[in-house]
Amino acid sequence: MKFNLDLSEPHVKGCLELLFSSSYKTFHHRCYTHYLKSGGGDSARNSPYEPLRDRPGYWTWLCDHFETEEFQKKSVIGKANRMKLAYVHKKGTKPFVALQHELSCDQISLYKECYCSDKGWASRDARQNYETMLQMQHENEQEGAIQLTEQQICEKVLGKAYGYIRGRGHGPKPNRRASSTSANTYQQMEEELASTEQTVAVQQNQLAV
Structure with missing residues (x-):
């Protein structure tokens, strides 16, 4: 398959x-995992990660x-942050967007794919969230119900943080630059208006004289 990009x-x-x-990042994480399994230090340096066996200089640089x-x-900070997560998805570092494209599934089904495997759900909360979203989706199909999009259902159940829907990887982000630009433009307009009013007032005084 070819793409014209x-x-x-x-x-x-x-x-x-x-x-x-x-x-x-995924490759470097695998390198670090190998580094730790090899005992770190000189022991790891003498046992390079297989894909870098022909690039000893790069492996040594990574160890350093x-x-x-x-x-x-x-x-240490990364480990501490991961410990704070209520539950962790089961799809490694692959972006959710790429996974959804591969599976050609909706957002709620994608949530199940990411937090449920053959071994079961990542946690009870993850399973409860999925069942709640399914229930809301079913109610959404009833006649007279307030119509919600899948994204709105996910947002209501999973919550939102810094513009991202929790548990959904990369999602809608607020346009901070646009907001900042709008605020700056509005302030600039106010300043220009004040300057214009001052100029008009001066001209009126001159005409009165």
Whole structure:
């Protein structure tokens, strides 16, 4: 399958950058996992990750990077943040958007795919959320019911944080730049209006004299 991609389109470029970034992070995470399993330090340096066996210089650089104070600090913070999650999805680092495209499923079905596996649900809360969304979807189909989109159902059940629907990966984000630009434009208009009023007042005084 071939795609004709126009990199001059911001949304196309952004999507590619997101996928490349995700792949890069996934690979480095696997490298770090191998580094830890190999015992770290010189032991890990002497046992390079298989895909980097022909690139010893890069593997050595990664080992040095894993031992820096900055990386260790970020690692501790990352672990602490993950511990705060009520439950974790079961699809690794693959973007939800890419997964939804592969499965060609709706948003509620995608939630089940991400938080339920052959071993069961990620947690009772995850299962309850899914069942609640299904119930709301069923009620939504009844005659006379207030029509809600799937996104609205997900938002009502899962909640929203910083413009993202919880448990749904990348989602709608508020246009902070647009809001900031609007505020700045409004302030600029007020200043220009005040300046114009002052100029008119001065001219009126001059005419009166």
